Amino acid sequence: MTIAVQASVVQGLVASGLSEPDYEVLSTLVEAPEMTSTLHAQAEKMGWSRSRLSRHAGRMEARELIRRDPDPADGRGCLLVLTPLGRDTLRGATAMHLESVRRSFADRLDERDLSDIARIAGKLAQPQGPS
Numbered sequence: 001m002t003i004a005v006q007a008s009v010v011q012g013l014v015a016s017g018l019s020e021p022d023y024e025v026l027s028t029l030v031e032a033p034e035m036t037s038t039l040h041a042q043a044e045k046m047g048w049s050r051s052r053l054s055r056h057a058g059r060m061e062a063r064e065l066i067r068r069d070p071d072p073a074d075g076r077g078c079l080l081v082l083t084p085l086g087r088d089t090l091r092g093a094t095a096m097h098l099e100s101v102r103r104s105f106a107d108r109l110d111e112r113d114l115s116d117i118a119r120i121a122g123k124l125a126q127p128q129g130p131s
Helices: 002-014 020-029 039-046 050-062 084-104 111-125
Strands: 036-038 066-071 074-082
Touching (some): 020 036, 036 039, 039 050, 039 074
Antiparallel strands (some): 066 074
16 A cells, blocks of 8 residues: 555656655755754654765755755754755645645545544554553
8 A cells, every 4th residue: 555655656756856755855854944954853853864864965965955054063963954946846846746645545535544544543653652
């Protein structure tokens, strides 16, 4: 199920020139204050390793979607900053992304299905107790 929905959603993003990881970086970065985040905080928010995000950020920086600035609070760290091109690209991709999620997921389910998914997701989001 995850693979089928994800494949459909990724196809929707391709038209915008973004990969799924690109979209994830941009859509979480736009939520940060001043659209800026430390590499460490961004990686933690996304559930990525810092090295994975750093490598991906380099590719996105080459396309001018984000830029990396020195972190004044940590001389070894950097800040990821959403550029105007990145913001515009995200804005253009969001409508296509939402449409593909709706078409490949939400529209195929009835109200009871969606309620069941919300209930199950709520259970899985809770911290797991000791076994």
